[in-house]
Amino acid sequence: MIPLKRALSSPVGRKFVMSISGIALVLFVIVHLLGNLTLYVPDGGETFNRYAAGFDAIGPALYVIELGLLAVIVIHIGWGITTALKNRKARPDDYAVSVNSKGGPSNLSLASKNMIVTGVALGIFLVVHIWHFRIRKIYVADNTEIDGQQHADLYALVHTAFSDPFWVAFYVGAMVFFGFHLRHGFWSTLQSLGAMKPEWSKGIYALGFLVAVVLTVGFMGIPLYIYFLA
Numbered sequence: 202m203i204p205l206k207r208a209l210s211s212p213v214g215r216k217f218v219m220s221i222s223g224i225a226l227v228l229f230v231i232v233h234l235l236g237n238l239t240l241y242v243p244d245g246g247e248t249f250n251r252y253a254a255g256f257d258a259i260g261p262a263l264y265v266i267e268l269g270l271l272a273v274i275v276i277h278i279g280w281g282i283t284t285a286l287k288n289r290k291a292r293p294d295d296y297a298v299s300v301n302s303k304g305g306p307s308n309l310s311l312a313s314k315n316m317i318v319t320g321v322a323l324g325i326f327l328v329v330h331i332w333h334f335r336i337r338k339i340y341v342a343d344n345t346e347i348d349g350q351q352h353a354d355l356y357a358l359v360h361t362a363f364s365d366p367f368w369v370a371f372y373v374g375a376m377v378f379f380g381f382h383l384r385h386g387f388w389s390t391l392q393s394l395g396a397m398k399p400e401w402s403k404g405i406y407a408l409g410f411l412v413a414v415v416l417t418v419g420f421m422g423i424p425l426y427i428y429f430l431a
């Protein structure tokens with residue numbers, strides 16, 4: 202085994218890879234949410250479609266960026282699954298309920314065990330989501346004209362999808378998993394990177410909760426707003 206591969210496969214290396222790829226994905230998700238907030242602008246899609254069309258201006262380099270994003274997603278999922286399987290092999294008693302300092306069930310260990318469940322659910326969501334809105338194989342996107350050029354009418358596509366209660370329920374449900382995954386991931390990333398002193402742990406836990414709630418509610422609001430109000 203080459204040294205880099207060995208380092209990245211060690212317990213510390215694994216946490217490092219998960220943390221760095223997790224941070225990159227959270228940054229993407231924040232930018233994605235900020236862009237998607239233009240879906241709330243009541244102008245028939247003008248603002249959102251202009252924002253989405255801006256990516257077309259990047260040209261072929263967009264494919265390179267998308268491939269990079271895909272690589273980070275694959276690394277995060279791949280490392281996450283193999284780490285969980287290794288841990289389970291190393292500690293077959295993992296199924297036993299861990300206890301906290303007061304002798305009750307440990308919320309933290311429960312949350313970390315749930316990472317694999319919420320992570321797999323998110324992975325399934327992502328495949329469906331990309332198929333839905335990026336590859337556009339579930340609903341076909343018509344074109345719209347922006348400054349004399351033809352672009353996909355993604356506003357209409359998103360509205361068509363979220364006029365169907367099935368897709369509203371699917372996205373709202375997926376965002377619950379997303380919120381739990383993010384809350385524990387945030388905490389665990391700061392701990393893995395050594396950025397957490399014991400006296401900070403309560404504050405960091407609260408901050409992770411806040412970040413997860415803001416992002417979850419921001420995304421979850423979109424299908425609900427379109428279905429019930431738009």
Ligand code: HEM
Binds near residue numbers: 230421
């Ligand atoms: C209601 C919530 C969401 C809406 C309305 C939405 C909307 C969209 C749209 C319209 C696209 C296609 C963009 C384009 O082709 O230019 C897209 C792509 C994408 N979305 Fe979302 N999204 C949502 C939530 C999420 C979440 C929570 C994640 C991650 C956890 C996510 C990850 C992605 C990824 C990875 C792509 C592909 C990016 C690319 O290849 O350019 N999305 N989304």
